[in-house]
Amino acid sequence: MTTERADAARNRAVLIATAREMLAEVGADKITMDALAERSGLGRGTVFRRFKTRPGIFMALLDDGERAFQERVLSGPPPLGPGAEPLDRLVAFGRARLGFLRENREIARAAFDGRTPVPFGPPTTMTRLHIGTLLHQAGVAADLDILAMQLNAALDVPVLLYAAPECDGRDDEGFEERLASGWADLVHRLTR
Amino acid sequence: MTTERADAARNRAVLIATAREMLAEVGADKITMDALAERSGLGRGTVFRRFKTRPGIFMALLDDGERAFQERVLSGPPPLGPGAEPLDRLVAFGRARLGFLRENREIARAAFDGRTPVPFGPPTTMTRLHIGTLLHQAGVAADLDILAMQLNAALDVPVLLYAAPECDGRDDEGFEERLASGWADLVHRLTR
DNA sequence: TAAGTAAACGGACCTTACCCCGCTTAGTAT
DNA sequence: ATACTAAGCGGGGTAAGGTCCGTTTACTTA
Numbered sequence: 354m355t356t357e358r359a360d361a362a363r364n365r366a367v368l369i370a371t372a373r374e375m376l377a378e379v380g381a382d383k384i385t386m387d388a389l390a391e392r393s394g395l396g397r398g399t400v401f402r403r404f405k406t407r408p409g410i411f412m413a414l415l416d417d418g419e420r421a422f423q424e425r426v427l428s429g430p431p432p433l434g435p436g437a438e439p440l441d442r443l444v445a446f447g448r449a450r451l452g453f454l455r456e457n458r459e460i461a462r463a464a465f466d467g468r469t470p471v472p473f474g475p476p477t478t479m480t481r482l483h484i485g486t487l488l489h490q491a492g493v494a495a496d497l498d499i500l501a502m503q504l505n506a507a508l509d510v511p512v513l514l515y516a517a518p519e520c521d522g523r524d525d526e527g528f529e530e531r532l533a534s535g536w537a538d539l540v541h542r543l544t545r
Numbered sequence: 546m547t548t549e550r551a552d553a554a555r556n557r558a559v560l561i562a563t564a565r566e567m568l569a570e571v572g573a574d575k576i577t578m579d580a581l582a583e584r585s586g587l588g589r590g591t592v593f594r595r596f597k598t599r600p601g602i603f604m605a606l607l608d609d610g611e612r613a614f615q616e617r618v619l620s621g622p623p624p625l626g627p628g629a630e631p632l633d634r635l636v637a638f639g640r641a642r643l644g645f646l647r648e649n650r651e652i653a654r655a656a657f658d659g660r661t662p663v664p665f666g667p668p669t670t671m672t673r674l675h676i677g678t679l680l681h682q683a684g685v686a687a688d689l690d691i692l693a694m695q696l697n698a699a700l701d702v703p704v705l706l707y708a709a710p711e712c713d714g715r716d717d718e719g720f721e722e723r724l725a726s727g728w729a730d731l732v733h734r735l736t737r
Numbered sequence: 738t739a740a741g742t743a744a745a746c747g748g749a750c751c752t753t754a755c756c757c758c759g760c761t762t763a764g765t766a767t
Numbered sequence: 768a769t770a771c772t773a774a775g776c777g778g779g780g781t782a783a784g785g786t787c788c789g790t791t792t793a794c795t796t797a
Contacts (some may be wrong), residue, residue, distance in 0.1 A: 358745070358792090358793060358794075359743080359793065360745065360793065361745060361746095382660055383781085384782085386783070386784065387782085387783070390747095395746080395747080396746060396748060397748065397784095397785095398746060398747050398748065398788095399744090399745075399747070402744095402746075406784080407784065463660075465657065465658075467600065467654050467656070495727070495730050495734075496723055496730070499703075499726075500731065502702075502703050502729070503699035503702075503703065503727060505702075506699050506701070506703065507695035507698050507699055509694065509698070509702065510694075510697075510701065510702055512784080531688055534688065535691035535695060538687050538692070539692065539695060539735070542734065542737075543735065545734075545737060548765075550762090550774060550775065550777065551764085552762075553763095553775060554761065554775095556776090577752085577754080579753070579754090587777080588777035588778060589754095589777075589778065589779095590756090590757085590758095590775090590776060590777050590778065591776055593754085593755065594776075597755095598755080599753090599754065599755090719791075
């Protein structure tokens with residue numbers, strides 16, 4: 354892919370905007386390829402060409418938010434951004450990530466797909482890299498790729514899977530707080 | 546459900562056996578509800594009545610294996626079974642779990658489902674409980690429910706998601722070993 | 738600026754998960 | 768043993784995901 358053709362880019366933007374609208378109006382699992390195409394004034398084939406699969410749509414949506422999140426991490430104010438101690442950054446990162454995932458929970462879940470390989474693998478690459486880097490800077494000597502992957506899983510999974518359904522309840526707040534403190538505790542123990 | 550009717554139980558057994566056959570012969574994603582029904586000599590409606598959804602079939606398959614695995618953990622020989630130090634058991638548990646997940650990777654992935662809530666939530670309840678108990682016995686003072694959940698994620702996710710596709714390569718072996726050592730390292734750091 | 742080409746478009750078509758509802762049968766109580 | 772009933776059975780119908788390929792359109796190069 355040298356560069357995306359103008360019409361393709363425009364249609365992608367239209368589709369994503371429409372998807373966002375529908376997401377707000379009717380919820381993720383009411384978004385069908387058919388409905389998305391029609392509401393966007395495009396053909397079904399076009400939708401599939403852009404996103405390949407249904408989860409692909411939500412991967413694209415998630416990607417947007419992910420970019421903004423990365424921005425905050427890479428060049429935002431500390432302790433999330435650069436300038437603080439590695440450990441503090443790691444703790445802040447976990448908290449921020451948990452918040453991000455909760456906000457985008459519906460999208461992230463819809464982006465899942467058991468059939469196609471590595472549902473949200475690539476998207477987490479940055480995250481893993483970042484965790485690994487911070488661990489390194491904090492002086493942790495270990496198989497950092499693996500450790501980063503494991504820690505990343507500890508952030509992703511609870512929000513997305515185990516805790517997904519009962520999140521409407523009032524205990525959502527408390528649960529996320531427990532996850533966040535748990536993360537801080539975990540990180541501190543690791544680097545002791 | 547007081548007790549399952551005889552014909553229902555028989556059909557369930559037939560369906561599970563057939564599913565296992567097809568799994569070995571043609572792979573998970575070639576198993577359609579239609580094909581499974583026909584090959585079992587049953588109607589499509591029956592299949593759905595038993596397993597509710599397509600992922601449901603694989604949940605059922607996984608459940609079988611899971612039961613056997615739990616058996617080994619609860620009453621097998623140490624260090625996986627009872628009788629060893631909590632820490633050693635935890636390390637052994639991680640290794641065993643990784644092996645189990647790799648063996649059942651195809652099934653586990655097919656059991657995933659982004660639409661329906663908590664794909665493999667209930668199945669992991671036992672696992673989380675066990676990790677929590679061992680941590681407690683090892684004298685770890687923390688929010689054990691949360692920590693156990695996070696550690697469990699560290700076992701599940703790498704095998705099932707991030708590392709799923711390239712597992713056909715020869716580096717699978719080495720990768721699992723890295724995960725296992727990583728787990729041991731992680732656990733040791735936590736309890737230091 | 739005109740011809741060429743690679744990409745994008747659109748919608749017909751296929752497959753498959755899942756729903757529905759009338760029929761059948763296994764367990765039970767008299 | 769027979770009548771009753773709740774559960775199981777089956778297959779037709781629907782909707783949605785995914786593929787294909789002929790047509791159109793945006794960029795490139797001479």
